[in-house]
Amino acid sequence: MSRFWIDKISGLKPYVPGEQPASDTLIKLNTNEHALPPAxxxxxxxxxxxxxxxxxxxxxxxxxxxxxxxxxxxxxxxxxxxxxxxxxxxxxxxxxxxxxxxxxxxxxxxxxxxxxxxxxxxxxxxxxxxxxxxxxxxxxxxxxxxxxxxxxxxxxxxxxxxxxxxxxxxxxxxxxxxxxxxxxxxxxxxxxxxxxxxxxxxxxxxxxxxxxxxxxxxxxxxxxxxxxxxxxxxxxxxxxxxxxxxxxxxxxxxxxxSQWLEQAAATVCEVRDRMTAGLRAMGFEVLPSQTNFVFTQHNTLPGKKIFNTLRERDILVRRWDRPRIENWLRISVGTLAQVEKLLEVVQEMVATESG
Ligand SMILES: Cc1ncc(COP(=O)(O)O)c(C=O)c1O
Structure with a gap:
């Protein structure tokens, strides 16, 4: 806040984009970037x-x-x-x-x-x-x-x-x-x-x-x-x-x-299907997606807990503290290897929590 700000600026609530971490060891599934390199x-x-x-x-x-x-x-x-x-x-x-x-x-x-x-x-x-x-x-x-x-x-x-x-x-x-x-x-x-x-x-x-x-x-x-x-x-x-x-x-x-567009999208959709099936098999509700991400919640584990555990294991997804969706996670479709890793970590978490 500065005395030079006009009133309008003081009242603004700017958009907060998903985290862009400097580390490239993270599996970054939080801002819906494409999983494949460009053409x-x-x-x-x-x-x-x-x-x-x-x-x-x-x-x-x-x-x-x-x-x-x-x-x-x-x-x-x-x-x-x-x-x-x-x-x-x-x-x-x-x-x-x-x-x-x-x-x-x-x-x-x-x-x-x-x-x-x-x-x-x-x-x-x-x-x-x-x-x-x-x-x-x-x-x-x-x-x-x-x-x-x-x-x-x-x-x-x-x-x-x-x-x-x-x-x-x-x-x-x-x-x-x-x-x-x-x-x-x-x-x-x-x-x-x-x-x-x-x-x-x-x-x-x-x-x-x-x-x-x-x-x-x-x-x-x-x-x-x-x-x-x-x-x-x-x-x-x-x-x-x-x-x-x-x-x-x-x-x-x-x-x-346009050939790259079609082939790359087909790959993303295949991995999305694998991710959806894997999550569903572990008790997640996954909405039908026509995008390069899925929106999902677990039938018992709270969204915040899953988010934090994934973060500790270097997997970044997106979650909002908004009443209607606080239990939900938005997970970008990564490469097949990233998605397999995500499913493996989630599997361990579900086993620990229910064991
Ligand atoms: C629904 C929607 N519209 C627009 C954008 C902005 O996209 P960009 O500015 O990268 O073109 C995004 C980015 O996440 C989005 O989710």
Whole structure:
């Protein structure tokens, strides 16, 4: 606290990201990074960066990258907006379209949404998810506030279908529907094909999870050109060059390599199935996941105890001290070897506790 802070800063409750420990001996399953390294084409693109590309400012509009995304998604480049991670894209979006407005989201979802609502004075309603953590689409339909949904949702991993999203978008053409597809690629349906029919839909994506590029910070939004133009106005009033030259080159290579995307996701989904089956066999409830993590609780052992024991054994997972989910753990899908180690440690714990 300093006397120079404006009042607004004193009242902010910032988002707290998952721990990024310096030690690399830990099995890190707490921030949903991809288990596999990025595509070879991405590393080659980074190595091919020239000194001139570093000397000059990068392309402020990331034209090549937007064109590559547009091609893959059957959109035009004017329907794509790039940002420094999807967090930055979402922050611009809250400022451009949600500031001071009524917004609905879920009570169990991405913890950054209430932070942006606070930063930009939105009037946020958190609609409860149902007992099984699925989304109550009817409860969301019954309102005219804007909607912000992570789909698949985090930390639950559950996803709505494209038809569900269409119901929401179609329920009132004057309400903006934001679909955060940060966990795209691991089995859920995307809402992108609806964009051509609806000017009140905006879909955000991240290369952090699907493309194993969390260290690069690349995210994007897709919508009809008028919404994208609104985002560009905010971006160009904030930072004209959100994506550096290396990120643009790497991301362009990543997006073009759809074969890597499919194969890597298939591997993650296989390991996710192994992890789910292993946990269930030891008395865990595991929600069906369409992401690269699972949300789980044990039928007798408290979540906090499991979290602490795993931490002592150098395995990092994520847990929140929030009433509805305090007993639950979110565990990222690691490599098969990491997951086998996790299951081994959990097995010892369960045997000790019940023995
Ligand atoms: C639901 C959701 N949206 C957005 C993000 C932000 O992703 P990034 O800024 O890495 O693109 C995350 C990151 O964990 C997330 O879980």
């Amino acid at each position: 070879d084409a991405v590393l080659a693109a980074v190595r091919d960066i020239t000194s001139d590309q570093l000397r000059r400012y990068p392309d402020p509009t990331a034209e090549r990258l937007r064109a590559a995304i547009a091609t893959v998604e059957s959109l035009s480049p004017e329907q794509v907006f790039m940002g420094n991670g999807s967090d930055e894209v979402l922050a611009h979006l809250w400022f451009a379209f949600l500031k001071g407005r009524r917004v609905q989201t879920l009570d169990t979802t991405y913890g950054f949404y209430p932070v942006w609502a606070g930063l930009y004075d939105a009037d946020l309603t958190e609609v409860p998810v149902l007992e099984d953590f699925s989304v109550d689409v009817d409860a969301l339909r019954d309102d005219d506030a804007a909607i912000v949904l992570a789909n698949p949702n985090a930390p639950t991993g559950r996803a709505l279908t494209r038809d569900d999203i269409a119901l929401l978008v179609d329920s009132n053409s004057d309400r903006l529907v934001v679909v955060d597809e940060a966990y795209f690629g691991f089995g859920a349906e995307t809402a992108v094909p609806l964009i051509s029919d609806y000017d009140n839909l905006i879909v955000t994506r991240s290369l952090s999870k699907s493309h194993s590029l969390a260290g690069m910070r690349v995210g994007y939004a897709m919508a009809q050109p008028d919404l994208i133009e609104g985002l560009n106005r905010v971006k160009d009033s904030f930072n004209s060059y959100p994506l550096d030259a290396i990120a643009q080159a790497a991301a362009t290579a990543a997006v073009a390599d």
